[in-house]
Amino acid sequence: MIPELGQMALIIALSISIMLGVIPMYGSFRGNSNDMALARPAVVAQWLMLSFSFGCLVYAFLTDDFSVRYVASTSNSALPTLFKVSAVWGAHEGSLLLWGLILSTWTLCVALFGRSIPTVMLARVLSVMGLVAVGFLLFIILTSNPFDRIPMQADGRDLNPLLQDVGLAIHPPMLYMGYVGLSVAFAFAVAAMIGGKLDVAWARWARPWTNVAWVFLTIGIALGSWWAYYELGWGGWWFWDPVENASLMPWLVATALMHSLVVTEKRGMFKAWTVLLAVGAFSLSLLGTFLVRSGVLTSVHSFASDPERGLFILIFLILVIGSSLLLFVFRAPRFTSSANFELLSREAGLLSNNILLVVMACAVLLGTLFPLLTDALSVIDKTFELGLNIGKISVGPPYFNAIMVPLGVLLSVVMGAGLFLRWKKDSVSRLSGVLWLPLVFSLVAAIVLPLVFAPEFHALTAMGLVISSWIAFTALMWVIRQKRSPFALSGTTWGAMLGHIGLAVTFTGITLVSVYNIEKDVRLAPGESYEMAGYQFRFDGVRQKEGPNYTAYQGTIHISRDNQEVAVLKPEKRTYRVQTMPMTEAGIDAGIFRDLFVALGEPLGNGGAWSLRVQYKPFVRWLWLGAIIMGLGGLLAAFDRRYRHLRKTATGASSLVKKPAATATMATPQVAGGTRL
Amino acid sequence: MSRYLILVPFVIFLALAGLLWMGLSIDPRHVPSPLIGKPAPAFNLPQLYKEGKVSPQDLKGKVWVLNVWASWCVSCRAEHEVVTEFVKKYKVDVLGLNYKDYATEEYGDAAKQWLARYGNPYSKIAVDTDGRVGIDWGVYGVPESFVIDQKGVIRYKFTGPLKTQDVEETLAPLIQRLRAEKVPVEGNKG
Numbered sequence: 001m002i003p004e005l006g007q008m009a010l011i012i013a014l015s016i017s018i019m020l021g022v023i024p025m026y027g028s029f030r031g032n033s034n035d036m037a038l039a040r041p042a043v044v045a046q047w048l049m050l051s052f053s054f055g056c057l058v059y060a061f062l063t064d065d066f067s068v069r070y071v072a073s074t075s076n077s078a079l080p081t082l083f084k085v086s087a088v089w090g091a092h093e094g095s096l097l098l099w100g101l102i103l104s105t106w107t108l109c110v111a112l113f114g115r116s117i118p119t120v121m122l123a124r125v126l127s128v129m130g131l132v133a134v135g136f137l138l139f140i141i142l143t144s145n146p147f148d149r150i151p152m153q154a155d156g157r158d159l160n161p162l163l164q165d166v167g168l169a170i171h172p173p174m175l176y177m178g179y180v181g182l183s184v185a186f187a188f189a190v191a192a193m194i195g196g197k198l199d200v201a202w203a204r205w206a207r208p209w210t211n212v213a214w215v216f217l218t219i220g221i222a223l224g225s226w227w228a229y230y231e232l233g234w235g236g237w238w239f240w241d242p243v244e245n246a247s248l249m250p251w252l253v254a255t256a257l258m259h260s261l262v263v264t265e266k267r268g269m270f271k272a273w274t275v276l277l278a279v280g281a282f283s284l285s286l287l288g289t290f291l292v293r294s295g296v297l298t299s300v301h302s303f304a305s306d307p308e309r310g311l312f313i314l315i316f317l318i319l320v321i322g323s324s325l326l327l328f329v330f331r332a333p334r335f336t337s338s339a340n341f342e343l344l345s346r347e348a349g350l351l352s353n354n355i356l357l358v359v360m361a362c363a364v365l366l367g368t369l370f371p372l373l374t375d376a377l378s379v380i381d382k383t384f385e386l387g388l389n390i391g392k393i394s395v396g397p398p399y400f401n402a403i404m405v406p407l408g409v410l411l412s413v414v415m416g417a418g419l420f421l422r423w424k425k426d427s428v429s430r431l432s433g434v435l436w437l438p439l440v441f442s443l444v445a446a447i448v449l450p451l452v453f454a455p456e457f458h459a460l461t462a463m464g465l466v467i468s469s470w471i472a473f474t475a476l477m478w479v480i481r482q483k484r485s486p487f488a489l490s491g492t493t494w495g496a497m498l499g500h501i502g503l504a505v506t507f508t509g510i511t512l513v514s515v516y517n518i519e520k521d522v523r524l525a526p527g528e529s530y531e532m533a534g535y536q537f538r539f540d541g542v543r544q545k546e547g548p549n550y551t552a553y554q555g556t557i558h559i560s561r562d563n564q565e566v567a568v569l570k571p572e573k574r575t576y577r578v579q580t581m582p583m584t585e586a587g588i589d590a591g592i593f594r595d596l597f598v599a600l601g602e603p604l605g606n607g608g609a610w611s612l613r614v615q616y617k618p619f620v621r622w623l624w625l626g627a628i629i630m631g632l633g634g635l636l637a638a639f640d641r642r643y644r645h646l647r648k649t650a651t652g653a654s655s656l657v658k659k660p661a662a663t664a665t666m667a668t669p670q671v672a673g674g675t676r677l
Numbered sequence: 678m679s680r681y682l683i684l685v686p687f688v689i690f691l692a693l694a695g696l697l698w699m700g701l702s703i704d705p706r707h708v709p710s711p712l713i714g715k716p717a718p719a720f721n722l723p724q725l726y727k728e729g730k731v732s733p734q735d736l737k738g739k740v741w742v743l744n745v746w747a748s749w750c751v752s753c754r755a756e757h758e759v760v761t762e763f764v765k766k767y768k769v770d771v772l773g774l775n776y777k778d779y780a781t782e783e784y785g786d787a788a789k790q791w792l793a794r795y796g797n798p799y800s801k802i803a804v805d806t807d808g809r810v811g812i813d814w815g816v817y818g819v820p821e822s823f824v825i826d827q828k829g830v831i832r833y834k835f836t837g838p839l840k841t842q843d844v845e846e847t848l849a850p851l852i853q854r855l856r857a858e859k860v861p862v863e864g865n866k867g
């Protein structure tokens with residue numbers, strides 16, 4: 001009964017979404033305020049229906065209702081309760097429903113917090129989001145209904161053991177919040193294009209929403225990388241896998257969008273470009289969903305794929321992206337600005353930031369779709385008998401590293417210097433007068449730190465550290481030079497600083513763990529020890545262990561340093577009963593400056609000896625610590641006082657924009673603070 | 678000028694959509710093997726049950742199948758029944774390549790336990806514990822099956838678990854055709 005109610009609610013939500021997508025939009029052209037006023041209650045109703053529907057699915061999982069096909073195929077009565085809940089989004093159908101619910105939640109937030117937005121604009125924004133929801137709900141109902149019934153099963157086929165993990169319980173919701181959050185900026189962009197007028201207020205509305213979506217995306221990606229690190233069992237943290245790339249591409253474009261919105265808001269420039277980025281960021285989110293769900297690319301992370309569903313998403317993708325880009329073709333010529341800027345100016349700095357980020361996103365896209373490209377070419381080759389003989393090639397980490405590292409270095413240089421640039425026009429002499437100090441600092445840090453602490457000096461370390469300390473020192477310097485009390489600084493200032501420093505922390509982690517990582521596969525009999533990086537790893541044998549839904553071999557490894565015990569690790573090799581899939585649970589002793597990582601390999605011989613993978617991973621935590629700092633920065637920027645103020649003064653926002661003076665004395669236009677309003 | 682520039686994103690998108698559409702109709706598992714039409718890579722591996730080694734040379738003059746499997750591979754279990762039926766019905770020599778498995782006593786004998794449970798259709802089983810032979814044969818995923826003709830040339834490669842339909846529509850007709858091929862009995866080699 002309950003699953004049927006869930007399905008009913010889903011269908012009602014679809015009808016409401018159709019209404020939301022059509023009536024307020026139509027009303028906005030006719031100037032009919034009754035039609036437009038429908039938007040808000042429709043959003044609330046849509047959200048209630050989807051929450052109810054989602055709740056029904058959760059209920060079906062918690063009560064082990066194995067007459068629902070989706071529950072029977074992804075859950076099991078022996079599954080711990082937490083994972084029964086996370087199993088709801090453990091496979092295709094449920095994760096789409098979660099996608100829909102999150103989209104509805106974002107729409108609800110826009111409806112609730114967007115009171116200052118003019119009625120016509122708000123009606124269009126909500127309508128656009130309603131249309132996106134129509135596509136997704138249709139997709140769920142027609143191809144992937146999570147409430148489908150089957151004859152009652154004795155027990156479920158269990159959740160994929162890889163997903164029975166706390167990290168993966170929260171990773172998909174986070175990532176979806178990010179993906180779907182970009183739909184807000186997209187809806188703002190499309191609504192503005194429909195109106196044909198792109199004023200500065202538009203950028204100001206879109207900014208906090210973009211920031212929040214970006215924060216979720218950042219944290220979501222970091223969680224995914226953290227999960228891969230401890231759960232996949234071999235200690236890597238990024239694989240350039242299609243699914244990872246699918247989340248990185250929107251992140252890169254969203255980062256560009258955040259910066260480009262600043263220019264559009266402050267200077268009324270790059271309007272068309274910003275709109276294009278907003279469309280692009282959400283399009284890449286949809287593309288990511290398509291790649292993961294359609295099975296066009298094989299990946300270590302993709303669990304369900306089906307070409308028929310792929311076709312549906314592709315058609316949806318073409319409708320959404322194609323129509324918005326077509327709209328762009330007709331409307332972009334109107335979005336001109338009379339302002340101009342010189343080669344050395346903040347505008348130019350942000351433009352180069354944008355170009356670099358977009359080029360990076362394109363490079364990732366090309367690398368991800370490359371196997372598809374060669375496939376398609378070989379089909380053309382065969383059809384027309386060209387005799388090109390193209391094999392199936394996929395490009396791996398070497399390609400991505402070769403492209404992304406130099407681009408990342410360039411980006412870092414621009415990032416550091418860009419903060420100090422003045423709007424419109426700047427001079428080399430002024431800039432070098434400011435920048436020499438952080439440059440000296442970062443050179444010193446990069447040379448001295450490895451000499452003092454590292455076992456050996458490495459050119460790569462020095463290079464990586466120059467870059468990350470350059471980013472960090474310039475960001476710090478920039479804030480210090482504002483000569484204001486930390487409490488008087490605006491949220492955007494703090495946000496920019498933390499965003500930059502977070503990236504510096506992540507870059508430091510990447511550099512150090514790449515260069516100084518030690519990894520060894522060793523054979524140890526009980527009682528034997530292995531020494532790595534000054535640590536003694538003593539293997540104390542393996543015993544059998546019974547988990548709730550698995551049996552495991554659990555090893556015990558005592559780690560000591562200078563005869564002081566540091567940690568006891570208990571890595572496991574699990575076999576889950578239902579899916580009989582072997583899984584490695586690594587034992588990790590985490591620390592700010594290093595992780596010690598032991599994974600159980602195979603039993604060797606009869607003497608109780610095992611093969612073990614022992615790893616010393618310096619600074620690996622910094623990868624994710626950086627992401628947390630970036631996320632915090634994004635939040636502070638999103639909740640800047642100006643935006644709160646904006647909400648209270650429910651007037652046409654264009655009057656709020658202060659034109660920067662032609663020759664600003666302090667090059668800190670981001671420090672707008674509440675006082676400027 | 679800038680009017681044309683504005684069209685760029687749309688055009689790129691159309692190209693991308695076309696590519697994705699083609700991608701949907703292409704099976705991502707279909708990996709053309711560069712080895713097709715080439716002599717089967719040689720190996721000399723220990724056998725699972727018997728003493729002595731096994732090599733493709735042993736089967737020269739026969740049409741045979743190399744089936745790559747492992748006890749840890751879930752799809753192999755799904756395929757196993759099909760392979761068994763295939764051997765029974767068409768009297769084909771299927772040589773098992775036990776790939777990166779715990780086959781020997783030293784490693785826990787998972788492969789033998791697996792065969793004891795599901796049956797052994799293979800005429801011989803070569804044990805490739807470190808996966809080197811797998812590399813020579815370009816093994817992309819497990820299971821995989823290769824058809825080798827009487828001259829010892831690889832004629833067909835199948836990636837993924839075999840289904841009855843694949844056997845009936847592809848493998849069996851191919852094997853019958855290959856068996857009918859006339860092969861000059863040794864001598865050209867001089």
